[in-house]
Amino acid sequence: MIATTKHSLKKLEQLLEELGYTVRYEKGNFTSGYCLVEQRRIAIVNRFYDTEGRINVLLEIVGQYDAAPEGVELTPKSEKLFRKIRREVSRSAAEEE
Structure with missing residues (x-):
């Protein structure tokens, strides 16, 4: 689970910036x-x-990606966060089924 802190919000904003x-x-x-x-x-x-509402909206956007788009280079920190979000989205989808 992603912490609902301003620091986490900044990391999500950075990830989205790297995604374009x-x-x-x-x-x-x-x-x-x-x-x-x-x-x-x-x-x-x-x-x-x-902060929590903002994080949830940004997580929803990132969660729509199965992988980083072609030609997008994520920093190691953003790549780690992206993989963590993808795992959580996959786990949530599995629980809904």
């Missing part, structure tokens, strides 16, 4: 998640979410 996303925190009445804007990957998160 721009993470933005905006206010408004919208569902958090991500969108593609003019072929760019932008994760837009409600700025009023607490």
